[in-house]
Amino acid sequence: MSGPVTREDGAHEVFADLPPSPAVWCSGLHKRYKRRTAVDGVSFTVERGEVLGLLGPNGAGKTSVIKMLLGLVRADAGEVLLLGRRAADPNARARVGYLPELFRYQPWLSAAEVLALHVRLAGATVPEQERRDCLALVGLADRAGDRVGGFSKGMQQRLGLAVALVARPELVILDEPTSALDPLGRADVRDLLLSLKARGVAVLLNSHLIGEVERVCDRVVILDKGRVAASGTLPELLGQRELRLRLDAVGPEAEARLAAAGRLTRSGEGYAVALPAELDDAVVPDLVADLVRLGVRVHAVEPGRISLEERLLDILRTGPGAGGIRSEERSDEAGLRRLPGGLSERSERSQLSPGEEQR
Ligand SMILES: Nc1ncnc2c1ncn2[C@@H]1O[C@H](COP(=O)(O)OP(=O)(O)OP(=O)(O)O)[C@@H](O)[C@H]1O
Ligand SMILES: [Mg+2]
Numbered sequence: 633m634s635g636p637v638t639r640e641d642g643a644h645e646v647f648a649d650l651p652p653s654p655a656v657w658c659s660g661l662h663k664r665y666k667r668r669t670a671v672d673g674v675s676f677t678v679e680r681g682e683v684l685g686l687l688g689p690n691g692a693g694k695t696s697v698i699k700m701l702l703g704l705v706r707a708d709a710g711e712v713l714l715l716g717r718r719a720a721d722p723n724a725r726a727r728v729g730y731l732p733e734l735f736r737y738q739p740w741l742s743a744a745e746v747l748a749l750h751v752r753l754a755g756a757t758v759p760e761q762e763r764r765d766c767l768a769l770v771g772l773a774d775r776a777g778d779r780v781g782g783f784s785k786g787m788q789q790r791l792g793l794a795v796a797l798v799a800r801p802e803l804v805i806l807d808e809p810t811s812a813l814d815p816l817g818r819a820d821v822r823d824l825l826l827s828l829k830a831r832g833v834a835v836l837l838n839s840h841l842i843g844e845v846e847r848v849c850d851r852v853v854i855l856d857k858g859r860v861a862a863s864g865t866l867p868e869l870l871g872q873r874e875l876r877l878r879l880d881a882v883g884p885e886a887e888a889r890l891a892a893a894g895r896l897t898r899s900g901e902g903y904a905v906a907l908p909a910e911l912d913d914a915v916v917p918d919l920v921a922d923l924v925r926l927g928v929r930v931h932a933v934e935p936g937r938i939s940l941e942e943r944l945l946d947i948l949r950t951g952p953g954a955g956g957i958r959s960e961e962r963s964d965e966a967g968l969r970r971l972p973g974g975l976s977e978r979s980e981r982s983q984l985s986p987g988e989e990q991r
Pocket of ligand 1: 670
């Protein structure tokens with residue numbers, strides 16, 4: 633059945649070839665509360681099907697950014713697109729699931745009624761069985777008929793998750809979804825996030841549980857004092873590799889050889905060398921061969937990788953004020969906004985850590 637080709641058809645064909653717009657695109661977000669700047673030029677994107685972790689210390693501006701994305705707080709400056717539409721567009725909002733940081737549902741409603749209410753508010757049609765499945769997904773299957781007023785803190789948070797997921801969102805924004813959950817609940821949420829990702833749903837996750845973020849997030853944005861202090865994929869952020877060695881009979885020449893391989897830290901017989909991210913296969917065997925030639929006795933050589941927690945602390949302690957690259961200054965949208973005080977510079981200097989003296 634082919635009719636005359638209209639202008640709309642032509643436009644449709646052109647747009648069909650374009651990649652889908654990001655789930656979240658925001659640029660230059662600013663927010664002041666009276667004289668306090670809470671958010672100062674934040675820009676980032678969340679791609680479709682991507683899980684992005686938003687990290688940062690208390691008061692860094694994470695919740696303020698989330699509320700500006702959702703139009704719950706008016707930005708002083710900056711722009712937001714959700715699923716390719718203006719954030720105020722009801723068509724965009726209906727496809728976004730949101731778990732707020734602090735919330736209370738009507739205590740007189742049952743869990744099932746809260747879900748039904750939110751489905752109506754989203755303008756969606758979700759059959760009762762699917763709503764029940766959603767409650768089962770968060771471990772509340774047998775509490776569907778119970779009044780929310782009698783729910784424990786963790787059960788309320790589980791219900792909040794069900795509310796965020798029930799209307800089949802394309803983007804889910806979770807502001808500390810597991811802060812009240814028991815370890816089993818946290819593991820469930822991890823699986824849930826991975827299943828959302830597998831279905832192509834984008835997730836923006838704000839959590840202080842760094843191990844959780846490390847397990848599920850594809851990319852991380854670190855906020856500090858309202859600014860993007862660093863962002864990148866996990867391999868980019870954690871690119872730094874560490875080689876742990878247990879050695880004895882280490883003379884000054886051998887120590888200099890270790891320090892030449894990367895930033896060196898020492899505790900007793902244990903040495904740790906931070907190696908460059910792009911590691912040449914020959915670096916480790918060459919180092920070990922040189923150490924043996926220099927008379928060192930090598931008891932153990934163990935490759936490792938720094939954790940996201942260590943990296944986060946490193947970034948926050950170095951601080952944007954000490955040379956952190958701000959979001960506007962970045963040249964490579966996908967790449968790591970590496971801080972000048974970070975690994976690569978230290979490796980070039982091959983310095984010992986503070987408190988260690990090069991013999
Ligand atoms: N409604 C408000 N009125 C005044 N100041 C506010 C308001 N909301 C946030 N702020 C301030 O903005 C800054 C950022 O707060 P925000 O809640 O965004 O931080 P956060 O990164 O989410 O912190 P946390 O990890 O503790 O949740 C803080 O200094 C906070 O005091
Ligand atoms: Mg917050």
